[in-house]
Amino acid sequence: MSATGLTRTPAARAREASRVLAALDGPARNAALQAVAGALERRASEVLAANAEDVAGAEGRPPAIVDRLRLDPGRVAGIAAGVLAIADLPDPIGAVLRDFTLENGIRIRKLRVPLGVVLVVFEARPNVAVDAAALCLKSGNACVLRGSRLAARTNAVLVEIVRDSLQASGIPADAVVPVGGGHDALDELLADPATADVVIPRGGEELKKRLLRDSRIPVLAAAGGNCHVYVDASADARDAVAIALNAKTQRPGVCNAAETLLVHRDRPELREEICAALRAAGVELLEGEEAWETEFLDLRMAVRTVDSLDEAIEHVNRYGTGHSEAIVTSDYAAAARFANEVDAAAVYVNASTRFTDGGEYGMGAEIGISTSRLHARGPIGLEELTTTKYVAWGDGQIRG
Amino acid sequence: MSATGLTRTPAARAREASRVLAALDGPARNAALQAVAGALERRASEVLAANAEDVAGAEGRPPAIVDRLRLDPGRVAGIAAGVLAIADLPDPIGAVLRDFTLENGIRIRKLRVPLGVVLVVFEARPNVAVDAAALCLKSGNACVLRGSRLAARTNAVLVEIVRDSLQASGIPADAVVPVGGGHDALDELLADPATADVVIPRGGEELKKRLLRDSRIPVLAAAGGNCHVYVDASADARDAVAIALNAKTQRPGVCNAAETLLVHRDRPELREEICAALRAAGVELLEGEEAWETEFLDLRMAVRTVDSLDEAIEHVNRYGTGHSEAIVTSDYAAAARFANEVDAAAVYVNASTRFTDGGEYGMGAEIGISTSRLHARGPIGLEELTTTKYVAWGDGQIRG
Secondary structure (H helix, E strand, C coil): CCCCCCCCCHHHHHHHHHHHHHCCCHHHHHHHHHHHHHHHHHCHHHHHHHHHHHHHHCCCCCHHHHHHHCCCHHHHHHHHHHHHHHHHCCCCCCCEEEEEECCCCCEEEEEEEECCEEEEEECCCCHHHHHHHHHHHHCCCEEEEECCHHHHHHHHHHHHHHHHHHHHCCCCHHHEEECCCCHHHHHHHHHCHHHCCEEEEECCHHHHHHHHHHCCCCECCECCCCEEEEECCCCCHHHHHHHHHHHHHCCCCCCCCEEEEEEECCCHHHHHHHHHHHHHCCCEEECCHHHHHCCCCCCEEEEEEECCHHHHHHHHHHHCCCCEEEEECCCHHHHHHHHHHCCCCEEEEEECHHHCCCCCCCCCCCCCEECCCCCCCEECCCHHHEEEEEEEEEEEECCC | CCCCCCCCCHHHHHHHHHHHHHCCCHHHHHHHHHHHHHHHHHCHHHHHHHHHHHHHHCCCCCHHHHHHHCCCHHHHHHHHHHHHHHHHCCCCCCCEEEEEECCCCCEEEEEEEECCEEEEEECCCCHHHHHHHHHHHHCCCEEEEECCHHHHHHHHHHHHHHHHHHHHCCCCHHHEEECCCCHHHHHHHHHCHHHCCEEEEECCHHHHHHHHHHCCCCECCECCCCEEEEECCCCCHHHHHHHHHHHHHCCCCCCCCEEEEEEECCCHHHHHHHHHHHHHCCCEEECCHHHHHCCCCCCEEEEEEECCHHHHHHHHHHHCCCCEEEEECCCHHHHHHHHHHCCCCEEEEEECHHHCCCCCCCCCCCCCEECCCCCCCEECCCHHHEEEEEEEEEEEECCC
């Protein structure tokens, strides 16, 4: 029984809507996104009223959580602007990835098509509901949205606005289906491969692990990053300080922020200089196995001296989550080895880990950063929300 | 405890070897493949002796099974030639998929890199052991091979030849790790996400379903195809007969062979003509729900009259497995709707379903045809056995 009281499951409703969506052209999908943005602006007061209730209900929670939850008129306008920015991105659907003709004359094109139904499971921040819906709509996918209970009222109003706008645009409202309920309800969704073609967890490492363990729907893991900055024997001191500081402190709560500093044993003075700069920026430094394993997401950082480039690479491949890893070096061979041998979505030579981002990479908005190896690795933008189809045009060819 | 008596698990041994493999250049991987092909030729008599034992052990099994199992000198030479053909394919590793420079001067390349460790679970046909190992080696991946018990002796010798050749080429033998044991042993492998980065079932629908149900390793489903030929109201009669006949009978036991014939109700005479041709070719025709659901893989075929193109599309999307689907029509709008609305890896207009094949598609050898939507859809060739890595070269850039 779905939350809306209909007898068909949320998944079945989204699946049916996905077939309609897949048949729409780009301008129709963009028009719907423009309608969503307009409605968000017009109905901002409804969003803010619901959000005030959620914020009141979150009393006593850590300030960082409440802050992520709280909307104001500027943030709502920002959400609407984000939808318009997504509408303005190039249409990923229908792109021809290969075009070849067999000797017998059959012409085959490999086309980009929507995935179908995308399940997004996200924590706290309410803008994710709209971002995810907009990215899915733009890429021709229906979506099932499962937000956190903390933001339930805000999410409900946001999704209602999206669904009303779709209906007004002649698109089935069920292209975006909210699902609520407790942990059991999520388990039920995850247990049925028919729920969606992919599930994307957008939240912390625990959420990712839970989905990887429990889901029978393929998981595109967009979650935590235990990222490293390795300062090699030959590192430029100024670059090393600037990159370590930026990677840790520019925005400590995000997945591409660095969590561990590794320094080559030949540079004890540089280690001291970097640590002093980090401490001056309010960073608490920790040592030992437990620290190496931790994604702090705050102003704490692990630090370790390594004997060699090999030990650095080994450390990163052992403790890292395959997200974003940086080396600071002036030795080309060391840079090349780190780039080749570190196993991660993104590897940086003499640059901050903080650049791993759909916007920075010219892909527009993203639904997260994938640390999965299959399907998409790195920012999950519009193209990563598609699959392909070979379409062959013949005139009677048979196989000999 | 692994089959070889070592205390490390097969997966751990393959993982370690995969790091060595990933660091090899293309010529080194090709040299190893050439060594494998040479050893297969030299040691053909060992393979044939082991195979004779497997064939003797399979006494009483259906002749088709025994035939798939049986090798002769020509088939062994064919397996060796297949390895050389894989060595000759372009190197998929290191290809630059994107190359862009941020405004701040960081140059970022999106590179093709190996997936890591590939688990292949396959039934009967012993050539698959070598094909799969060769495709994985060529794409820089280690592999864990799990064959059927029926071919255990043949597979053991084939894998030993591959491993000996690797070692002789200076590559860790554990780049190819065989695993045996009963169903429990397979369950154990599938329960641990660390076993491999992807598991590819190569066999029937049952094997695929079992892996999709039981595996905590991501599954790239390369299994059965319930494929259709739809003869539209406007079909050319000669094309319709030829395509239906070819799709069903040219090689009935393969996944891209057609299993159901759908004919528009306006063409009863054409339905009769096609059915007569099929019967003359020894095809038994069946009607009804159960037949529509069945992948016969032999000279049986379901047949149904549909009221409209819509009903044909609905039938295909309901009973199909998303593999290869064909329409015969002279109506452009009908062709376009079928191509757009049928949800499958490959859709054919006026051509046989039998063309879905890595070789036909210019991709070289394949490890199967994926009906998954994530990562790879259609033939799984070398590129589909890779993932990507962003490598960024900077000179001290930090994020503002």
